[in-house]
Amino acid sequence: MATAPVDKLLLSNIHIAVMCALLLFTRAKSVVESSSSSDPNSTVTSCIARERSALVGFKAGLSDPANILSSWKGHDCCKWKGVHCSNRNSHVVKLDLRGYGCDFIDETKTPVLGGNISSSLLGLQHLQYLDLSCNWFDGVQVPEFLGSLHKLRYIDLSSSSLTGMMPPHLGNLSNLRYLNLASKYGTPPYSTDITWLSQLTSLEHLDLSYVNLSTILHWVPVVNMLPSLKVVRLSVCNLRTSSSSLPLSNLTSLETLDLSSNSFHTHITPNWFWGLTSLRYLDISMNGFYSHFPDKIGNLTSMVTLDLSSNNLVGMIPSNLENLCSLEVFGIGGNNVNGSITEFFLRLPSCSWDKLSLLYLPSINLIGSLPTKLEPLRNLVRLDLSGNKLTGHVPVWIGKLTKLIELDLSYNNLDGFIGEGHLSGLESLERLFLSNNSIALTVKLMWVPPSNLTYIGLRSCVVGPRFPSWLRWLTRLDYLDISNTSISDTVPDWFWITASTLYTLNMRRNKISDYLPSTMEFMRATAIDLGSNQFNGAIPKLPIGLTDLDLSRNNLDGPLPLDFGAPGLIKLILFDNSITGAVPSSLCKLRSLRLLDISENNLTGLIPNCSADPSTTDLTNIVNLSLRNNSLSGEFPSFLQYCQRLVFLDLAHNHFFGTLPTWIGEKLPYLAFLRLRSNMFSGKIPEELLKLVDLQYLDLAYNSITGSIPKSIVNSKGMILTRVRYDDDDTDDDAAFQTAFGYGLSIGPNDYVAYTENSTLVTKGQERLYTGEIVYMVNLDLSCNNLTGDIPEEISTLVALKNLNLSWNTFSGKIPVNIGALVQVESLDLSHNELSGEIPASLSALTSLSRLNLSYNNLKGEVPSGNQLQTFEDPEYIYIGNPGLCGPPLPQKCSQLEPIPATQEQHEDLNDVASFFIAMGSGHVMGLWVVFCTFLFKRKWRIKWYSVCDKFYDWVFVLVYVVTWASWTRET
Ligand SMILES: *[C@@H]1O[C@H](CO)[C@@H](O)[C@H](O)[C@H]1NC(C)=O
Ligand SMILES: *[C@@H]1O[C@H](CO)[C@@H](O)[C@H](O)[C@H]1NC(C)=O
Ligand SMILES: *[C@@H]1O[C@H](CO)[C@@H](O)[C@H](O)[C@H]1NC(C)=O
Numbered sequence: 028m029a030t031a032p033v034d035k036l037l038l039s040n041i042h043i044a045v046m047c048a049l050l051l052f053t054r055a056k057s058v059v060e061s062s063s064s065s066d067p068n069s070t071v072t073s074c075i076a077r078e079r080s081a082l083v084g085f086k087a088g089l090s091d092p093a094n095i096l097s098s099w100k101g102h103d104c105c106k107w108k109g110v111h112c113s114n115r116n117s118h119v120v121k122l123d124l125r126g127y128g129c130d131f132i133d134e135t136k137t138p139v140l141g142g143n144i145s146s147s148l149l150g151l152q153h154l155q156y157l158d159l160s161c162n163w164f165d166g167v168q169v170p171e172f173l174g175s176l177h178k179l180r181y182i183d184l185s186s187s188s189l190t191g192m193m194p195p196h197l198g199n200l201s202n203l204r205y206l207n208l209a210s211k212y213g214t215p216p217y218s219t220d221i222t223w224l225s226q227l228t229s230l231e232h233l234d235l236s237y238v239n240l241s242t243i244l245h246w247v248p249v250v251n252m253l254p255s256l257k258v259v260r261l262s263v264c265n266l267r268t269s270s271s272s273l274p275l276s277n278l279t280s281l282e283t284l285d286l287s288s289n290s291f292h293t294h295i296t297p298n299w300f301w302g303l304t305s306l307r308y309l310d311i312s313m314n315g316f317y318s319h320f321p322d323k324i325g326n327l328t329s330m331v332t333l334d335l336s337s338n339n340l341v342g343m344i345p346s347n348l349e350n351l352c353s354l355e356v357f358g359i360g361g362n363n364v365n366g367s368i369t370e371f372f373l374r375l376p377s378c379s380w381d382k383l384s385l386l387y388l389p390s391i392n393l394i395g396s397l398p399t400k401l402e403p404l405r406n407l408v409r410l411d412l413s414g415n416k417l418t419g420h421v422p423v424w425i426g427k428l429t430k431l432i433e434l435d436l437s438y439n440n441l442d443g444f445i446g447e448g449h450l451s452g453l454e455s456l457e458r459l460f461l462s463n464n465s466i467a468l469t470v471k472l473m474w475v476p477p478s479n480l481t482y483i484g485l486r487s488c489v490v491g492p493r494f495p496s497w498l499r500w501l502t503r504l505d506y507l508d509i510s511n512t513s514i515s516d517t518v519p520d521w522f523w524i525t526a527s528t529l530y531t532l533n534m535r536r537n538k539i540s541d542y543l544p545s546t547m548e549f550m551r552a553t554a555i556d557l558g559s560n561q562f563n564g565a566i567p568k569l570p571i572g573l574t575d576l577d578l579s580r581n582n583l584d585g586p587l588p589l590d591f592g593a594p595g596l597i598k599l600i601l602f603d604n605s606i607t608g609a610v611p612s613s614l615c616k617l618r619s620l621r622l623l624d625i626s627e628n629n630l631t632g633l634i635p636n637c638s639a640d641p642s643t644t645d646l647t648n649i650v651n652l653s654l655r656n657n658s659l660s661g662e663f664p665s666f667l668q669y670c671q672r673l674v675f676l677d678l679a680h681n682h683f684f685g686t687l688p689t690w691i692g693e694k695l696p697y698l699a700f701l702r703l704r705s706n707m708f709s710g711k712i713p714e715e716l717l718k719l720v721d722l723q724y725l726d727l728a729y730n731s732i733t734g735s736i737p738k739s740i741v742n743s744k745g746m747i748l749t750r751v752r753y754d755d756d757d758t759d760d761d762a763a764f765q766t767a768f769g770y771g772l773s774i775g776p777n778d779y780v781a782y783t784e785n786s787t788l789v790t791k792g793q794e795r796l797y798t799g800e801i802v803y804m805v806n807l808d809l810s811c812n813n814l815t816g817d818i819p820e821e822i823s824t825l826v827a828l829k830n831l832n833l834s835w836n837t838f839s840g841k842i843p844v845n846i847g848a849l850v851q852v853e854s855l856d857l858s859h860n861e862l863s864g865e866i867p868a869s870l871s872a873l874t875s876l877s878r879l880n881l882s883y884n885n886l887k888g889e890v891p892s893g894n895q896l897q898t899f900e901d902p903e904y905i906y907i908g909n910p911g912l913c914g915p916p917l918p919q920k921c922s923q924l925e926p927i928p929a930t931q932e933q934h935e936d937l938n939d940v941a942s943f944f945i946a947m948g949s950g951h952v953m954g955l956w957v958v959f960c961t962f963l964f965k966r967k968w969r970i971k972w973y974s975v976c977d978k979f980y981d982w983v984f985v986l987v988y989v990v991t992w993a994s995w996t997r998e999t
Contacts, residue, residue, distance in 0.1 A: 142164070185210065196223075197227075228252075273302060294318050324348055342363075349376045419442070427452055434459055446469045467489035474497045483501075485512055498525055532555045566601075588613070609632035670695070834880065
């Protein structure tokens, strides 16, 4: 959902791109009038020898792995593929070698040319048309010599991975009509001075999208020097300045202006483009333009396509939009209209109701119910109202939009039902998104849906209890999300045949009980989520292209497959089933695996030694490995030392034994979460372990660890700095971290299921399944071991700690005097040790504390009071078993006669705390500030964060006893 505006916009851009490609095509034909090779029999063109050798020289510089130029042999170069000669004089006038690099996704198999663009092309002095687009000239400079081919009228070098500085020599091409250097792939070219452009006075089409123009401030006057311009595309150019007006506009022919995805961050008016009344296509999306939707829109009366999406525009659209009688495509998604949908529709130009084909209106805070009448919009092809606040029923007029290809009403508060009446008329419908509403789908069992449906998103609608039998008529499904749709049924046999065409299948959170079919391996799927159902039986061989699989919370049993069948698996999530047997070594062969969660099963035996064969690089991409709650045994798995990207490791509640290896600290540099709770590990805490700078969660509780806490614990920055949420630093560290938690299953083009659901967390004396916040949990739990010695004073530097549990050990000495520096601590348990001395007064500085336990030590003196300490229930329990303690809330009074030597000490304590804050605080406050600023300014992240947030408090179970959560939950 969070990424929806951007992705959807891409879709709409694709739509537009198709239209433009068509335009381009026609233009290209007219640009080169004199060339013709479509009928080689008509004249006797034969190639000029000098030009032939120029072509041969050009070919020699190229690499051509796909053998695209196989026809480039023999004498008559006019017959070579892509070469076109003039009928009149046989000169080569056109070279069209567009590759397939823009159509194919797989770079390695794409038929493209590479290598160098040889200057021998200079031999083609009559060349008018040059198209080398969509090839892969990785890192080659945009050639200067093109500036000497004076007859050139058409240059397309787009998306061919050219780089470097844009050569000003192109300014010599006074005949140039068409220039496209848009560079979608590779390191884009740049320019620091585009004044040369102003010499191209015949230029009609200019596309410099993706070219880095960040240093150029006065680009508008340059563009304004070109009176013939019809098309200007400067999308993703890092432009930051615009001109407020053009008193003398030359751009009277300009029809298309694309300035999307720059960073103007300025008032939407005044702006020079509002004066361009010839415009038919204007895209200024994703630019940080702000203020109200401008009245000026009403003056662009020729407008056909208007895209203002993803800016910070507010308020209702202006009423003079009425003047736009040619409007076909209107996109304002991701702004903030914050008004009634009825009024919004009334302001759409009624004179273009029969022309409007695309309305892109997601996430603009529209409220109210869909109007009961909207019949005039009969030509709508795409309607996107997702992510608004619409309520009420879906009106039946939807069914009259017979040309609709995409209908997206997801993420609203719509209710009522949708039946055949709504859907049967939508004969063209390909994409239907109703997810996250309370809509019930009430179609008859025998209903035959529109046959072109390829994308269906019905998440959290009511579809069940019967499995939707109408799905069987759909033969070309790509995407199906029927998660959380109240289906309580078995899977009919035909479904797996229908589902075989799917790329994405999400049936999560239903009550579907069945075996997984043995034919699963023949599916085309890349992502399957069947989590939280009642599937049983064994896991069959998986589809060969599968990357993401979630079968968690089912009743699967039997062993893990010896051959998973899906070598490219990236995420494998199988927790909370009843899978038995050993972990097969086939798992080691999953080289792409980044997230493996097989916790809460009945797995037994040793972990296979994945690095047994040194020639393989098994599991080296793994970031999150969760084996919790099985009956696995053996020593700490030694192959993990080759898993350098590991961020999260959970071996808790198993039978592992032996010492903790010292290499953890050196070989796992990104490790942030280490949970070894409830095993039989022994020996000391290796000094090296605490050198892990990112370590923020260390749980060694319920083992047999001996020795003392190493002072090197001060190195754990993860316990000192509050983690900045969704940082955009592209450091390896953050990337790894986000892979571990941030991005879950890619379950569709716009959706992902965050993998944050399966982390138990022990704090405040209870272990519970935590659904997300663990990412931000800072924890040190060493309870129930045989640790001895002092609690090192250094522990009070770990100011990000939220949970500190050292109970049930044999710690002696005093409680560190600066313990009050742990301002974030919510739960502090030092009980059942041999601590002596007085309780430091600084403890009362712990304002976040909601659970404290100091019982069963040898503490003495007066119990500190104040702040949070006064708010605990059962205060006596906190101090029980310390006969030397006195003062309220304890019954024994401290003798007035006995001087309290602590008074002096207390002041020192507090001074220490204060100076500690001065020393530590600046960094800490800075950290919070960064978080705050991030939220303030990065709207995208804010949305993302909130959507993740929703899941945080979706607790699944609570163990042990309940304590107050007031400071912790945000539900109140
Ligand atoms: C060109 O001539 C050849 C042989 O004479 C013939 O087979 C072919 O159809 C002709 N092509 C066109 C486009 O007329
Ligand atoms: C309009 O274009 C012509 C031709 O390039 C140029 O000479 C003139 O300066 C331009 N006018 C403005 C206001 O830039
Ligand atoms: C719109 O155009 C009209 C007539 O061309 C003009 O009078 C008016 O000032 C323009 N409005 C804006 C907001 O520019």
